[in-house]
Amino acid sequence: MRHTLPLAPQFYVTAPQPCPYLEGRLERKLFTALQGEQAEDLNDTLSKQGFRRSQNVLYRPSCSDCNACLSARIRVADFAPSKSQKRTEKKNAQLARRTRAPWATEEQYELFRKYLDARHADGGMADMDVFEFAAMIEETPVKSRVIEYSARADDGRTRELAAVCLTDVLDDGLSMVYSFYDPDRHSQSLGTYVILDHIRLAREAGLPYVYLGYWVPGSPKMEYKSKFSALEVYIGGTWERMENPADFDNRPHPLSNDPIAEQVAQISLPNAQPVRKR
Template structure:
């Protein structure tokens, strides 16, 4: 007997676990599988509603008493580099960009391990082996690319990037951690803005911005940044106007959140 996947995606919630951004808090995610013929349209639609992709899963934070995490994207038409960003473009402008298929290599994994050991030695990916790295890169049911940045023959930075119908989504990036002078993390974002301009795409999706999390401060430095909050995208404005206070009524019940999700066929 032949079975088919349900027409509407099914949504689930993860068990609470320690938040990687704000100490002493617990995070929870709302997620759904990304598969089948509608994968691309589903990814496009849910990315516009604050979801992110990880392999064949789409997720967004849905914590019980906290709504600090907000999906962030840059409106390319409103971006202009600041003085420090222009210096970064000049210092790292000699790097050669190369877009490839999402296929993992040992050279990429070696750089990935160096990045984790230097920047995130205690993070959730710290123990990721080559097979898990390959799964992170290669298990994509949509249009994805690996953007590599080389200095001569040396690989210096990599970004796994999804191509959406309205922009580029930077799924995960890593780089040589000792080259602090080049500010490679910022340079990768600046170059993705340039790619979006080349492709006439309006947005670059950066993942989540979290007020009160020092590791997220750099995102607020990009002009044209928007955050997804209360069901809509709005300019970030003054970052200091946001807080990360916990309140039992700061998030809606899961059933209400799911009911408001707009699916590709126009249904909720």
């Protein structure tokens, strides 16, 4: 029997799990498979509506009583680095950038494990083995790149990996899917530098946005994203400029979220495909 993919994406909802950003809350995700000939179009279209990619899945928070997670992106043309960010760029001027196809290496995995053990030892990715890491990097049905940043080693002759970012190339920007760096180099603010370099890459490519993933007001893990100028957040179905992070609240309201069926009905798809709800 021949099996074919459905004509339109089908959307599902995960079971509630403890929220990794705000203590005492539960998270739930709305997701759909990313596959087939229209994978890139779907990734482009849903990324503009607050979705993120994880391997061959696109997802967006859909919590029943909380809407604190806001997709964030930087308007490249309007971005101006702060004094602190200019210092970060100067501190990392010696880093060499290399852009590769999405293929995992042992050196990447060693840096990834070092990063997790130091920064996210109790997180959901803490137990990822080398095969799961390879899947995260390599299982992509869209245009993706692995961008590596290396520093000169102590011997002065060789270079060693300092930071890595898995990046999707969208039709309107660069989406930073996942980044990690050497925690021993904390004084270099590598996480900030990788974002600054992606802004530079997007500007060179003529792409208007750099997508940062989710920003959560009140979450210390996400505070760094609000320090970038020209930031927008996706809220209420539109992108809004973030003038002041303090204007955003993470306190849930019982009437703030639409039912799942209404959320799915409001999603726009490429080529005006109908939406299937499951």
